[in-house]
Amino acid sequence: MPHVINEKCLGEVYATCAEVCPVDAIHPGQYQGEAFMTIDPDTCIDCGVCLPECPIGAIVGSTDDSPEWAKINAELAPQFKSNPKAPVRPANDPPRKPGNKLVK
Ligand code: SF4
Numbered sequence: 313m314p315h316v317i318n319e320k321c322l323g324e325v326y327a328t329c330a331e332v333c334p335v336d337a338i339h340p341g342q343y344q345g346e347a348f349m350t351i352d353p354d355t356c357i358d359c360g361v362c363l364p365e366c367p368i369g370a371i372v373g374s375t376d377d378s379p380e381w382a383k384i385n386a387e388l389a390p391q392f393k394s395n396p397k398a399p400v401r402p403a404n405d406p407p408r409k410p411g412n413k414l415v416k
Pocket of ligand 1: 314315332333334335336337338351355356357358359360361362363
């Protein structure tokens with residue numbers, strides 16, 4: 313069961329997760345007109361390293377935790393894969409969306 317990035321990442325993209333992923337499974341791109349990141353389910357080895365790195369808690373540990381976004385991650389992965397890396401935002405940078413809160 314791969315890890316999944318959910319709607320909290322839309323318009324945020326801290327990209328701290330991609331920095332720690334040992335298999336380069338996390339890729340940035342645009343979804344519904346906003347910056348987003350996706351986890352490629354075919355590459356993810358479910359190590360769990362990325363989950364605590366997201367400052368707003370936008371990663372869940374299983375497709376069962378977010379089936380809708382698991383589908384979106386899988387659909388976007390092929391097109392996001394070849395995109396250049398996103399610049400990393402500091403973990404204490406305040407979220408851009410009013411509904412998001414720093415969790416670490
Ligand atoms: S769980 Fe591990 S392999 Fe999967 S995306 Fe996160 S850091 Fe990468």
